[in-house]
Amino acid sequence: MTQARPLSPAVARPAHVTDAVTYDFDMFADEAYVKNPHDRILDLHKNAPPVFWTPRNGGHWMLLSHKANFDASRDVETFSSEVIPQAQVQAMLAQRPPGSPHFPQPWPINIDPPLHTMHRAPLQKAFSPKAIMALKDSIRELAGELIDAMKPAGTAEFVSAVAEPLPVQVFLKMFGLPVERQQEYRQVVKEHMESISVSDPRAVMMRMLKITAIMRDTLLDRKENPKDDIISMLWQTEIDGKPMGMDEMENFCVVLFAAGLDTVVNGISLGARHLADHPELQRELRADPTLISAATEEMLRRYTFTVPPRRVNKDTEFHGVTMKAGDKVMLFLPGADLDSREYANPEQYQLKRETVHIAFGAGPHRCLGSHLARVELNVVYEEMLARLPEFRLASDKEVRYHGGHVVGPDELWLSWN
Amino acid sequence: MKIRIEKASCVGNARCAAVAPQLFPLDDDGYIAVSEIDVPPGQEQLARRGARACPERIIVVEEDAPDGTP
Ligand code: HEM
Ligand code: SF4
Numbered sequence: 090m091t092q093a094r095p096l097s098p099a100v101a102r103p104a105h106v107t108d109a110v111t112y113d114f115d116m117f118a119d120e121a122y123v124k125n126p127h128d129r130i131l132d133l134h135k136n137a138p139p140v141f142w143t144p145r146n147g148g149h150w151m152l153l154s155h156k157a158n159f160d161a162s163r164d165v166e167t168f169s170s171e172v173i174p175q176a177q178v179q180a181m182l183a184q185r186p187p188g189s190p191h192f193p194q195p196w197p198i199n200i201d202p203p204l205h206t207m208h209r210a211p212l213q214k215a216f217s218p219k220a221i222m223a224l225k226d227s228i229r230e231l232a233g234e235l236i237d238a239m240k241p242a243g244t245a246e247f248v249s250a251v252a253e254p255l256p257v258q259v260f261l262k263m264f265g266l267p268v269e270r271q272q273e274y275r276q277v278v279k280e281h282m283e284s285i286s287v288s289d290p291r292a293v294m295m296r297m298l299k300i301t302a303i304m305r306d307t308l309l310d311r312k313e314n315p316k317d318d319i320i321s322m323l324w325q326t327e328i329d330g331k332p333m334g335m336d337e338m339e340n341f342c343v344v345l346f347a348a349g350l351d352t353v354v355n356g357i358s359l360g361a362r363h364l365a366d367h368p369e370l371q372r373e374l375r376a377d378p379t380l381i382s383a384a385t386e387e388m389l390r391r392y393t394f395t396v397p398p399r400r401v402n403k404d405t406e407f408h409g410v411t412m413k414a415g416d417k418v419m420l421f422l423p424g425a426d427l428d429s430r431e432y433a434n435p436e437q438y439q440l441k442r443e444t445v446h447i448a449f450g451a452g453p454h455r456c457l458g459s460h461l462a463r464v465e466l467n468v469v470y471e472e473m474l475a476r477l478p479e480f481r482l483a484s485d486k487e488v489r490y491h492g493g494h495v496v497g498p499d500e501l502w503l504s505w506n
Numbered sequence: 507m508k509i510r511i512e513k514a515s516c517v518g519n520a521r522c523a524a525v526a527p528q529l530f531p532l533d534d535d536g537y538i539a540v541s542e543i544d545v546p547p548g549q550e551q552l553a554r555r556g557a558r559a560c561p562e563r564i565i566v567v568e569e570d571a572p573d574g575t576p
Contacts, residue, residue: 217532217536445560
């Protein structure tokens with residue numbers, strides 16, 4: 090449970106930032122935002138500039154408009170994913186005593202092309218639409234078990250009952266890791282996601298090492314004894330013509346853990362909250378389940394929830410503001426998908442919209458796991474609607490949210506008769 | 507009707523194929539496999555929808571001239 094977090098101290102505005110493009114918004118602790126994130130975003134669209142600078146959390150740009158997010162995501166030369174430049178990381182690592190253990194990094198999410206292209210390629214096939222379709226039945230089985238288990242009580246805290254265990258168990262299955270260690274993995278991922286906001290490189294490093302320590306035995310075993318899992322599959326691939334090594338395997342484990350769990354947890358929960366609040370939508374989807382995939386897409390647009398960071402790589406004029414090399418930028422994708430310049434009546438959830446959103450990002454870093462994520466989301470909604478009677482938000486419990494890089498409910502109490 | 511795709515900019519969303527799998531072939535990684543498609547008569551509407559579905563906006567539909575010449 091996250092405690093209400095105090096506002097971070099405001100830093101002084103740098104000379105190149107004008108008053109007109111400054112707006113005070115703490116993406117972790119803004120009071121209205123953590124009370125109801127997406128309502129607050131609609132309010133930002135009315136009150137804040139389309140690209141603004143906030144003095145909170147060390148001072149950074151926020152890209153609010155759809156166009157700014159789209160353009161910046163695809164301009165990887167100006168907007169680097171290396172929040173700390175790799176050259177700097179490598180220089181730091183070079184100072185460690187010889188024989189220090191490999192320091193795992195979440196490649197390819199925090200590196201730029203051409204290195205990015207090389208390290209993303211091996212993962213592609215494992216997460217392609219075809220590979221993921223093959224998993225659909227087992228994901229459905231897992232979702233069904235979790236929903237049936239919470240059903241008899243007539244009420245449940247949905248995040249811990251379904252939204253958290255589902256992606257974790259899907260992962261353990263895909264990776265071929267022992268299910269007994271589930272809590273251990275989940276705990277490390279939780280710590281990791283919460284720490285991303287705090288710029289304490291040592292703590293981040295410790296956490297990455299923890300993840301790889303948990304996985305090491307399985308990694309080594311699958312190299313010698315390949316099975317039908319992703320680890321075995323990745324051992325068979327190459328990077329830039331060279332055979333896969335243990336260091337690269339550790340990097341893959343770290344990025345998949347960091348990017349593929351908390352995202353799905355929050356996405357499932359935001360969608361379930363909307364369904365619980367809209368019995369008429371539940372009725373429509375129960376009557377025609379073929380509409381559920383369109384419903385999922387509109388959920389992803391209406392409640393987009395990830396905020397990837399960037400570093401300005403060179404001085405630039407961007408959408409009317411002056412940015413300097415080294416400035417921090419947030420791709421505020423939840424803002425992009427609620428932009429009225431892009432979507433008519435963005436606040437309305439419209440099943441009939443032909444939704445094209447950027448909840449999974451755009452450009453070369455576009456979510457590698459989107460096909461898996463879509464299957465998980467669709468299957469959960471399908472099974473909830475099929476197995477539960479009409480469900481609603483529990484009347485005596487308020488939904489509480491967290492802000493940050495992955496936005497969503499901390500707790501979500503649902504009830505049904 | 508023809509479809510042109512800026513293939514080098516494809517990032518593998520596979521949204522085009524989600525609309526019309528037979529029109530938009532993907533490679534094994536889930537990226538678009540071709541850069542040009544001849545749309546069979548009768549499938550124009552589907553082709554337009556597939557093009558609109560691309561989040562990267564790299565699919566361009568070239569409508570036939572009104573007199574029917576391609
Ligand atoms: C609904 C759930 C999800 C959402 C909304 C989401 C969103 C995103 C976004 C916005 C990015 C781009 C980050 C950036 O530009 O810096 C991204 C990247 C990534 N995602 Fe997801 N994601 C989800 C689920 C998953 C899953 C299930 C996986 C597991 C395989 C995954 C793996 C990745 C990886 C590896 C990257 C980095 C790709 C790269 O840098 O080339 N994601 N995701
Ligand atoms: S929708 Fe666009 S980006 Fe996606 S696979 Fe098709 S062409 Fe590529």
